[in-house]
Amino acid sequence: MIVRAPRVRLADPNLVLQSMASSTDPSPLSPDAPCPCGRGPRYADCCGRYHAGPLHLLAPDPESLMRSRYSAFVLDLRDYLMATWHPDHRPDAIGPPEAGLRWLGLEVKSVRLNGPDAGEVSFVARSKLDGRAHRLVERSAFVREGGRWLYTRALDAA
């Protein structure tokens, strides 16, 4: 008896190439541009270090990781957001940002380390959509696993 494998539907190769090209764009922002997170005068010396290059995914502390994730939201670096989100907590996929959404700034309110491999960052992220201002107030939890800091989840507001 011959068992036939189910027919595999191949995706349109052009679509695959396009999505790969957009997700691996190495220069989402000029290296000399101010960092979206507001800390570094140069993107390349601030969050850009962790988005690509030798320090890719190696933000050294919870605040740096939180800032780099904010900048990744601004620059729509969804691969980075997924890679820095703890696998037990992250969604299956991150959808595209809402059309017209503009991030306006980040303010880190407090940082707390709970031992060498856990921490919390409280922040306010401001954005605008359809002329309406939004404030995201969050206390985020982070853990370090295998030498890398990862975002786990939002805690109750402090």
Ligand SMILES: [Zn+2]
């Ligand atoms: Zn930054």
